[in-house]
Amino acid sequence: MNRQCLLLGLDGASFDYLEPLIREGVMPFLGRFFASAARAPLQSVVPPLTPPAWTSLVTGRSPGRHGIFDFAAPEGPGSLFQRMISSRDLSGETLWSIANRHGRRATALNFPAMHPPPAVDGCVIPGWVPGRWIRRAVRPAELFDRLKKEADVQVEALGYWPDQESKAIEGCRREEYEPWIRLHIEREREWFRALRYLMTADPTDLTAIVFDGADKLLHLCWTSIDPRSAPEPSEAPFVHLRGLCLQYFRELDSFLEALVGLAGPETTVVMASDHGFGPTDTLLSLNTWLAENGFLVWASDGPHNGEAERVHYATHEIIRGLDRARTQAVALMPSANGIWLLKDGERWREGFDSDEYRSLRVRLVEGLLDARRPDTGERVVRRVWTREEIFAGPFFERAPDLTVELVDSGHVSVARNSRAVTVRAQVMGCHRPLGVFAIGGPGVRGGAQLGVRSILDVAPTILHAMGLPIPAAVEGHVVEEAFERDWRQAHPVVHERAGAAPDAENGSGEEMDAQSREQIARRLKALGYMG
Amino acid sequence: MDQPTKEQVFNDLVKIIRDLAEDWEFSGEITPDTTMLGDLSFESIDAVALASAIEELYGQSFPFAEYFSQLEERKIEDLRVQDVVDFIHGHLQPAETKG
Numbered sequence: 001m002n003r004q005c006l007l008l009g010l011d012g013a014s015f016d017y018l019e020p021l022i023r024e025g026v027m028p029f030l031g032r033f034f035a036s037a038a039r040a041p042l043q044s045v046v047p048p049l050t051p052p053a054w055t056s057l058v059t060g061r062s063p064g065r066h067g068i069f070d071f072a073a074p075e076g077p078g079s080l081f082q083r084m085i086s087s088r089d090l091s092g093e094t095l096w097s098i099a100n101r102h103g104r105r106a107t108a109l110n111f112p113a114m115h116p117p118p119a120v121d122g123c124v125i126p127g128w129v130p131g132r133w134i135r136r137a138v139r140p141a142e143l144f145d146r147l148k149k150e151a152d153v154q155v156e157a158l159g160y161w162p163d164q165e166s167k168a169i170e171g172c173r174r175e176e177y178e179p180w181i182r183l184h185i186e187r188e189r190e191w192f193r194a195l196r197y198l199m200t201a202d203p204t205d206l207t208a209i210v211f212d213g214a215d216k217l218l219h220l221c222w223t224s225i226d227p228r229s230a231p232e233p234s235e236a237p238f239v240h241l242r243g244l245c246l247q248y249f250r251e252l253d254s255f256l257e258a259l260v261g262l263a264g265p266e267t268t269v270v271m272a273s274d275h276g277f278g279p280t281d282t283l284l285s286l287n288t289w290l291a292e293n294g295f296l297v298w299a300s301d302g303p304h305n306g307e308a309e310r311v312h313y314a315t316h317e318i319i320r321g322l323d324r325a326r327t328q329a330v331a332l333m334p335s336a337n338g339i340w341l342l343k344d345g346e347r348w349r350e351g352f353d354s355d356e357y358r359s360l361r362v363r364l365v366e367g368l369l370d371a372r373r374p375d376t377g378e379r380v381v382r383r384v385w386t387r388e389e390i391f392a393g394p395f396f397e398r399a400p401d402l403t404v405e406l407v408d409s410g411h412v413s414v415a416r417n418s419r420a421v422t423v424r425a426q427v428m429g430c431h432r433p434l435g436v437f438a439i440g441g442p443g444v445r446g447g448a449q450l451g452v453r454s455i456l457d458v459a460p461t462i463l464h465a466m467g468l469p470i471p472a473a474v475e476g477h478v479v480e481e482a483f484e485r486d487w488r489q490a491h492p493v494v495h496e497r498a499g500a501a502p503d504a505e506n507g508s509g510e511e512m513d514a515q516s517r518e519q520i521a522r523r524l525k526a527l528g529y530m531g
Numbered sequence: 532m533d534q535p536t537k538e539q540v541f542n543d544l545v546k547i548i549r550d551l552a553e554d555w556e557f558s559g560e561i562t563p564d565t566t567m568l569g570d571l572s573f574e575s576i577d578a579v580a581l582a583s584a585i586e587e588l589y590g591q592s593f594p595f596a597e598y599f600s601q602l603e604e605r606k607i608e609d610l611r612v613q614d615v616v617d618f619i620h621g622h623l624q625p626a627e628t629k630g
């Protein structure tokens with residue numbers, strides 16, 4: 001019999017706020033599931049950001065090897081202009097295409113970098129697709145009408161609306177909180193109803209969904225969800241908002257229970273997150289810091305904010321606001337905390353081994369490590385990563401030259417603010433590197449609490465649980481300790497030999513033939529990136 | 532395959548626009564002088580869908596973000612279907628260099 005798997009993606013989940021919610025009785029099913037599962041904290045990718053992290057989770061490969069680094073990507077080699085990522089940027093096999101290759105069908109709902117939907121035998125509803133386009137974004141094409149007619153799902157509501165999403169990082173007025181939380185509660189209901197319908201009407205061997213409302217709620221409403229951070233827990237508006245947020249988690253718990261019930265006891269159930277969450281009270285305005293330290297020069301008509309600190313600008317506002325000839329470094333996106341280096345007004349495209357490039361990076365790293373909070377004088381930057389350190393692989397040139405990791409793992413601002421480092425008026429939530437992994441089902445060591453595992457280990461563990469071999473391109477390892485000894489002996493891990501799988505599934509022109517691989521290897525070696 | 536002519540690009544673009552605009556029930560005539568935002572009720576976010584559909588069709592990428600950002604200096608409301616045709620045609624790559 002084909003062994004089946006249900007992957008329940010919980011965006012932004014971490015044990016440190018889920019466990020209090022379980023103790024308070026908000027998530028009783030999750031409590032029972034965790035107790036009966038093998039579980040581990042899950043180390044995300046660097047930076048712990050939703051699109052690269054989910055893509056690593058479903059490919060078992062790191063960003064430099066799957067090509068997704070952020071919500072957006074440069075629109076051409078050497079371009080500073082950013083466009084939204086698409087499935088054409090994702091190279092290599094996903095869990096769905098691997099399952100298909102072995103004759104198993106797959107369902108994938110709400111994963112990033114899935115639009116336009118890849119040719120999956122099964123069902124795909126991509127995540128992060130504007131509501132206006134979602135009819136054309138589903139696969140198979142008739143799924144949109146079926147979900148509407150047969151399951152009464154508000155399919156357009158599954159999409160996102162950019163003006164709404166930005167509130168998660170930009171903040172919003174007090175009266176906007178409630179409708180904004182309700183929007184996410186309602187959207188999650190529609191995702192649940194869509195999946196429940198598909199699991200009943202068209203069950204597949206691998207079924208996967210991301211519930212991403214928690215990520216949004218945790219950014220804006222951290223203090224409501226984690227009362228330890230709340231300024232005045234007794235304040236009435238706080239109590240009201242907390243009630244709404246808890247309603248989100250209560251409903252999510254009931255969705256998880258219903259889906260696990262539908263999957264049945266013979267199905268392996270994996271719950272995993274792309275990253276964790278924690279509080280942040282500082283804001284590093286990266287471009288402001290770069291300007292103060294002489295690395296960036298704004299044009300005379302460049303952008304300027306009023307009194308309020310902002311986080312986000314459209315990329316073209318930043319690019320057009322620069323005096324490019326005099327700018328050496330710029331941050332473009334407030335998500336991946338990347339810095340792009342410029343030479344003579346253009347992105348650096350060669351000469352990465354030159355003294356000029358290397359010394360520019362060293363000056364930036366040293367300067368940023370010394371950026372400090374105005375109130376306590378403490379550092380705000382934990383580490384600055386070069387792209388060869390975190391993005392090694394064929395796609396590293398699409399990644400920013402430097403990536404800034406903040407002390408609280410939070411996100412930077414790219415706006416032109418009045419000061420480089422400010423203390424936020426209100427504590428917000430930000431991503432943390434440790435998420436969750438829990439697996440239940442046949443052969444699993446129920447109750448086992450394992451040490452930290454890598455997000456790259458999730459895909460091979462799912463494949464193994466389904467009785468499928470692990471492709472050679474997968475970098476992660478099967479979490480074997482999650483299974484009983486007898487089961488492991490009866491089910492040894494099988495690895496595919498290199499060459500058994502196609503290199504890329506999308507025909508996006510990113511396939512590497514042996515020659516270009518060799519060229520890249522030579523180039524990386526010459527740059528000192530490979531031993 | 533030979534490089535598509537401007538007329539072919541226009542016909543391709545009309546097909547894509549018709550498909551995209553179906554969701555907001557546009558059924559009027561599309562001419563080279565039809566304006567994208569005014570006549571077709573495109574919103575700025577639809578530019579990404581349009582770009583994605585065009586890139587899918589021609590199997591190559593186009594610097595749409597840069598193009599649209601330059602337009603803002605002129606009036607983006609004035610953007611005509613023919614302007615987009617000219618932009619696409621001007622950036623088509625010969626088949627052998629696509630990627």
Ligand SMILES: [Zn+2]
Binds near residue numbers: 011012049050274275
């Ligand atoms: Zn996330």
